[in-house]
Amino acid sequence: xxxxxxxxxxxxxxxxxxxxxxxxxxxxxxxxxxxxxxxxxxxxxxxxxxxxxxxxxxxxxxxxxxxxxxxxxxxxxxxxxxxxxxxxxxxxxxxxxxxxxxxxxxxxxxxxxxxxxxxxxxxxxxxxxxxxxxxxxxxxxxxxxxxxxxxxxxxxxxxxxxxxxxxxxxxxxxxxxxxxxxxxxxxxxxxxxxxxxxxxxxxxxxxxxxxxxxxxxxxxxxxxxxxxxxxxxxxxxxxxxxxxxxxxxxxxxxxxxxxxxxxxxxxxxxxxxxxxxxxxxxxxxxxxxxxxxxxxxxxxxxxxxxxxxxxxxxxxxxxxxxxxxxxxxxxxxxxxxxxxxxxxxxxxxxxxxxxxxxxxxxxxxxxxxxxxxxxxxxxxxxxxxxxxxxxxxxxxxxxxxxxxxxxxxxxxxxxxxxxxxxxxxxxxxxxxxxxxxxxxxxxxxxxxxxxxxxxxxxxxxxxxxxxxxxxxxxxxxxxxxxxxxxxxxxxxxxxxxxxxxxxxxxxxxxxxxx
Amino acid sequence: xxxxxxxxxxxxxxxxxxxxxxxxxxxxxxxxxxxxxxxxxxxxxxxxxxxxxxxxxxxxxxxxxxxxxxxxxxxxxxxxxxxxxxxxxxxxxxxxxxxxxxxxxxxxxxxxxxxxxxxxxxxxxxxxxxxxxxxxxxxxxxxxxxxxxxxxxxxxxxxxxxxxxxxxxxxxxxxxxxxxxxxxxxxxxxxxxxxxxxxxxxxxxxxxxxxxxxxxxxxxxxxxxxxxxxxxxxxxxxxxxxxxxxxxxxxxxxxxxxxxxxxxxxxxxxxxxxxxxxxxxxxxxxxxxxxx
Numbered sequence: 023x024x025x026x027x028x029x030x031x032x033x034x035x036x037x038x039x040x041x042x043x044x045x046x047x048x049x050x051x052x053x054x055x056x057x058x059x060x061x062x063x064x065x066x067x068x069x070x071x072x073x074x075x076x077x078x079x080x081x082x083x084x085x086x087x088x089x090x091x092x093x094x095x096x097x098x099x100x101x102x103x104x105x106x107x108x109x110x111x112x113x114x115x116x117x118x119x120x121x122x123x124x125x126x127x128x129x130x131x132x133x134x135x136x137x138x139x140x141x142x143x144x145x146x147x148x149x150x151x152x153x154x155x156x157x158x159x160x161x162x163x164x165x166x167x168x169x170x171x172x173x174x175x176x177x178x179x180x181x182x183x184x185x186x187x188x189x190x191x192x193x194x195x196x197x198x199x200x201x202x203x204x205x206x207x208x209x210x211x212x213x214x215x216x217x218x219x220x221x222x223x224x225x226x227x228x229x230x231x232x233x234x235x236x237x238x239x240x241x242x243x244x245x246x247x248x249x250x251x252x253x254x255x256x257x258x259x260x261x262x263x264x265x266x267x268x269x270x271x272x273x274x275x276x277x278x279x280x281x282x283x284x285x286x287x288x289x290x291x292x293x294x295x296x297x298x299x300x301x302x303x304x305x306x307x308x309x310x311x312x313x314x315x316x317x318x319x320x321x322x323x324x325x326x327x328x329x330x331x332x333x334x335x336x337x338x339x340x341x342x343x344x345x346x347x348x349x350x351x352x353x354x355x356x357x358x359x360x361x362x363x364x365x366x367x368x369x370x371x372x373x374x375x376x377x378x379x380x381x382x383x384x385x386x387x388x389x390x391x392x393x394x395x396x397x398x399x400x401x402x403x404x405x406x407x408x409x410x411x412x413x414x415x416x417x418x419x420x421x422x423x424x425x426x427x428x429x430x431x432x433x434x435x436x437x438x439x440x441x442x443x444x445x446x447x448x449x450x451x452x453x454x455x456x457x458x459x460x461x462x463x464x465x466x467x468x469x470x471x472x473x474x475x476x477x478x479x480x481x482x483x484x485x486x487x488x489x490x491x492x493x494x495x496x497x498x499x500x501x502x503x504x505x506x507x508x509x510x511x512x513x514x515x516x517x518x519x520x521x522x523x524x525x526x527x528x529x530x531x532x533x534x535x536x
Numbered sequence: 537x538x539x540x541x542x543x544x545x546x547x548x549x550x551x552x553x554x555x556x557x558x559x560x561x562x563x564x565x566x567x568x569x570x571x572x573x574x575x576x577x578x579x580x581x582x583x584x585x586x587x588x589x590x591x592x593x594x595x596x597x598x599x600x601x602x603x604x605x606x607x608x609x610x611x612x613x614x615x616x617x618x619x620x621x622x623x624x625x626x627x628x629x630x631x632x633x634x635x636x637x638x639x640x641x642x643x644x645x646x647x648x649x650x651x652x653x654x655x656x657x658x659x660x661x662x663x664x665x666x667x668x669x670x671x672x673x674x675x676x677x678x679x680x681x682x683x684x685x686x687x688x689x690x691x692x693x694x695x696x697x698x699x700x701x702x703x704x705x706x707x708x709x710x711x712x713x714x715x716x717x718x719x720x721x722x723x724x725x726x727x728x729x730x731x732x733x734x735x736x737x738x739x740x741x742x743x744x745x746x747x748x749x750x751x752x753x754x755x756x757x758x759x760x761x762x763x764x765x766x767x768x769x770x771x772x773x774x775x776x777x778x779x780x781x782x783x784x785x786x787x788x789x790x791x792x793x794x795x796x797x798x799x800x801x802x803x804x805x806x807x808x809x810x811x812x813x814x815x816x817x818x819x820x821x822x823x824x825x826x827x828x
Contacts, residue, residue: 113712140793198723300817312791312792312795437734438735
């Protein structure tokens with residue numbers, strides 16, 4: 023034989039799993055990734071569609087990070103006044119901050135800049151929207167119960183941080199509309215009783231608008247808040263793997279098992295495809311729907327104001343609360359507390375998010391239920407919880423609608439004052455109307471046999487003797503599942519049982535290497 | 537409470553004394569320029585160069601806007617049209633007193649410049665569909681351009697006054713200046729994208745999306761309805777700049793980013809984000825996932 027190595031020999035030398043397997047083997051020798059990797063690859067994901075809602079949030083966060091890095095390469099967080107001489111003629115010769123100039127240039131002079139800006143903005147709107155939907159899914163199915171309270175807390179924190187970061191990002195271009203938003207934020211901080219003035223001066227580095235707020239918002243927006251969020255998302259997912267998924271009750275599903283597809287190969291393919299679909303939808307929206315046309319708004323100037331200014335949708339409930347709250351103030355003891363700002367913009371959101379944080383503990387206390395729950399409720403199983411959630415959502419939705427009082431009045435040609443009073447009344451009564459309706463529906467569904475559950479299809483056949491026989495059909499036609507043999511565990515991650523022997527001589531412990 | 541009531545009484549008394557005085561003022565101002573109402577400083581041009589014709593200002597001193605008085609020859613036709621279309625409310629003398637009505641129920645038209653008359657008729661607001669409406673909405677005009685000019689000519693013949701009907705030379709106007717002036721003077725009510733919006737008590741700032749250049753200039757110079765009258769603080773050059781910005785960028789926004797979503801800002805964007813973005817992705821999840 024010659025020295026030539028044949029292809030077959032090379033393959034054989036590569037081992038059973040080829041070059042990839044060998045590379046992984048090398049990695050495992052050094053880092054011991056095999057066991058953890060195996061756990062990860064074998065992680066079971068329930069197939070129910072509602073478990074995909076959180077993934078929309080996860081993947082829009084990924085898109086936010088990617089597009090955000092692109093934007094940060096061109097954005098200048100500076101309040102220095104410059105004169106614009108760019109390609110957008112209606113702004114030619116106008117004095118503006120460098121932040122606004124760089125945002126306009128980013129939109130018009132940078133290749134794909136406008137697409138990236140719009141994708142970033144749409145992704146932010148979708149991110150928070152899907153977080154809310156995901157949170158609703160977790161709430162109404164009781165997935166936050168023991169042992170998952172900590173993950174619920176992390177989720178609520180993530181939502182809060184996402185809203186804050188959305189506002190910070192919205193403020194960065196320093197256009198007329200977002201400048202108005204910063205002004206409102208300043209007033210909200212001012213309205214905090216006793217410490218408001220100090221707090222506002224501390225945040226803005228002096229009186230409004232000052233010269234430092236944009237660079238402060240910038241570093242918060244691109245580093246501090248996303249950094250915390252990234253850590254929390256990671257922790258959220260680690261807990262998810264550690265505690266395993268919840269699942270809806272069903273055939274073969276118990277409190278002690280998880281039924282679904284393994285990470286590899288089924289779920290990995292599904293979720294990667296889903297990442298691309300989220301990215302594709304966001305890119306399509308960025309390409310076809312214009313969002314936040316800052317060049318039309320012009321630079322911010324405290325003397326200028328545009329009517330019909332709303333914040334992005336996730337701040338809508340705050341804006342709505344501010345709009346409809348009556349003008350109450352407290353004067354006394356040498357202080358003024360603007361209750362018309364403090365109550366709707368400081369106390370109210372504090373209560374809403376406080377309630378969200380406290381809910382798992384509240385529910386434990388009320389129901390006295392301290393058991394572990396891995397099986398989900400259907401919303402109709404817990405009429406009171408469902409009704410409470412619907413009531414809060416109704417209140418928030420009404421406040422959300424109240425943030426567009428002027429648009430409603432203009433569009434439907436009604437008096438603004440009528441709309442204002444209508445919204446005040448609707449906000450006050452909506453939770454009390456929504457609660458009994460939701461409660462009644464949930465209760466009736468729960469008490470109806472088979473209520474809220476998908477009806478089973480029957481296949482009716484006629485025998486030769488003329489007899490009709492109805493047999494329950496599989497859920498999907500042609501969807502007859504066969505039992506699969508469990509995948510054999512590859513040899514290179516053979517588990518070694520710990521010996522359990524403890525050599526405790528002189529306080530020195532011996533730990534076996536894996 | 538009592539203090540408030542007293543204050544209100546004083547205010548009423550002051551108004552009762554002041555109003556007739558105010559109406560009397562234009563009478564003795566026959567030598568100087570006469571503008572549509574009695575507000576003293578209204579219509580004082582800040583331009584140094586003012587063109588006068590027969591003792592009245594015809595231009596604010598530059599070539600950006602030409603003000604044309606409708607031909608007096610149209611007055612006879614105008615009177616006939618006026619009697620048919622306007623007299624039932626504004627009275628046969630155009631003084632706001634209908635035949636059996638009371639003074640002050642409807643606006644007095646004598647002494648309003650031709651631009652005011654032309655604006656209200658050509659924007660379709662007059663003759664009013666509902667005379668008791670809080671604010672007359674823009675409609676398809678019932679009278680033609682020539683008929684509007686004729687009525688303006690007749691009312692002007694009762695007491696010649698200014699501003700006359702503007703013709704804006706937008707070619708030489710500066711759109712960037714217009715954008716800045718628009719943000720400063722107009723956006724507070726009409727919104728920065730010119731869509732208009734609701735104001736208090738059923739009044740509203742109308743959309744600017746389909747207003748011809750002449751009417752934009754007329755509105756700025758005459759201040760119809762709740763709108764302030766911009767005379768002394770805006771030169772003709774500046775008005776022309778605003779008119780150019782409104783008739784180009786506001787009425788034909790470039791929307792390089794895709795669909796403009798009606799210029800409604802975050803309200804429309806929120807709906808798109810939730811009903812298109814989140815909903816489509818949730819549907820995809822529904823499609824990918826199991827539905828039992």
